Amino acid sequence: MPALRRREFITLLGGAAAGWPLVARAQQPAMPVIGYLGSQSPDVATESLLAFRQGLKEGGFIEGENVLVDYRWAENQADRLPALVADLVHRRVAVIAASGGPASEAAAKATTSIPIVFMVAEDPVRMGLVASLARPGGNLTGVNFFSAELAAKRLDLLRELVPTANRVAVLLNPAEVAIAAANLRDVETAARAMALEIQVFNARTNSEIDATFAAIARERPDAVFISSGPLFTSRRVQLAHLATHHRIPAIHGSRFYPEVGGLISYGASVPDAHRQAGVYVGRILKGAKPADLPVVQSSKFELVINHQTARLLGLTVPATLLARADEVIE
Numbered sequence: 001m002p003a004l005r006r007r008e009f010i011t012l013l014g015g016a017a018a019g020w021p022l023v024a025r026a027q028q029p030a031m032p033v034i035g036y037l038g039s040q041s042p043d044v045a046t047e048s049l050l051a052f053r054q055g056l057k058e059g060g061f062i063e064g065e066n067v068l069v070d071y072r073w074a075e076n077q078a079d080r081l082p083a084l085v086a087d088l089v090h091r092r093v094a095v096i097a098a099s100g101g102p103a104s105e106a107a108a109k110a111t112t113s114i115p116i117v118f119m120v121a122e123d124p125v126r127m128g129l130v131a132s133l134a135r136p137g138g139n140l141t142g143v144n145f146f147s148a149e150l151a152a153k154r155l156d157l158l159r160e161l162v163p164t165a166n167r168v169a170v171l172l173n174p175a176e177v178a179i180a181a182a183n184l185r186d187v188e189t190a191a192r193a194m195a196l197e198i199q200v201f202n203a204r205t206n207s208e209i210d211a212t213f214a215a216i217a218r219e220r221p222d223a224v225f226i227s228s229g230p231l232f233t234s235r236r237v238q239l240a241h242l243a244t245h246h247r248i249p250a251i252h253g254s255r256f257y258p259e260v261g262g263l264i265s266y267g268a269s270v271p272d273a274h275r276q277a278g279v280y281v282g283r284i285l286k287g288a289k290p291a292d293l294p295v296v297q298s299s300k301f302e303l304v305i306n307h308q309t310a311r312l313l314g315l316t317v318p319a320t321l322l323a324r325a326d327e328v329i330e
Helices: 003-027 046-058 078-091 101-110 148-161 177-194 206-219 230-234 236-245 270-285 307-312 319-324
Strands: 033-038 068-073 095-099 116-120 140-144 167-172 197-202 223-226 250-252 264-268 301-306 327-329
Touching (some): 033 078, 033 101, 078 095, 095 101, 095 270, 101 116, 101 177, 116 270, 148 177, 148 223, 148 250, 148 264, 148 319, 167 177, 167 206, 177 197, 197 206, 230 236, 236 250, 236 307, 264 270, 301 307, 301 319
Parallel strands (some): 033 068, 033 095, 116 140, 167 197, 167 223, 250 264, 301 327
16 A cells, blocks of 8 residues: 555544544433422422432432433422423423322323322322222322321320320311322221311411411310321421420321421331332333332331420320330430
8 A cells, every 4th residue: 555545544544433432422322311390399308309319229320320310399389380290291301200299190190101100198099190009000100108098097196195185186288189188088087986076277378377276276176187298398397386386286297297396207208208219210211111010008107206395295205105116306
């Protein structure tokens, strides 16, 4: 080969070799994007998000390395959810993780093609999200971490802590329709079986909580049952303070309340439910279909007692109750 031709060949070969990595990178698929739809605000979901990412990691996915997460938060304003989920659908995310009943219902209405992994405290069959727990069908599956279904257990614990309780106020947020209906139905059933008198109070917004609690205090019930739901969880410090201020024993569905001064809670571990949801999202990213993934029902439940709050309220916590508690906050 003449010298000039040889140099041209080497130059051409070198140029092609330099271009190979660029071509290879161009041919690599883009990282999948998870759409995370939250009913609440991110500041109350820190622990749950850490658990969700742990679940993803268990499935081989690390945020920012081989998967992206696009977060949308409704900030406890359910009317914002349809627009938020529509944006995720428009972006064509690979899967939607919906946290909370309102977010899950909004996602279900928005798409029948994008896989959805829900995290709900109510019965997803009763909510119409899935056909059955074992065979979800359609594009939804997820985790039911129980809340309303545990009303009888909570009232029983409340009676054990306050043996003289006969009248119980029930605080609901009617704006969270499915959650309020499930809580009320199960509380009414449990109260009848225990011969408890209940009185229902409603609070739809932050500003209504103070006024409603003042109305509860005027009625002087023996205790108050706080419904589950995104609004009340986000206002847990306010609710714990009001119950202590008015000296009314209150029971809650999540450990988030006793951690900030609430008296007692019993419910499934919300962070663990998010971890399980992360695992399911990972399986779907690897090709599993929601219809083939049975709904996970939480098996990790926690009884948490704030002993300091009990003393402030003048309550003596039975030794048997303290012994059964998963955590006693002093």
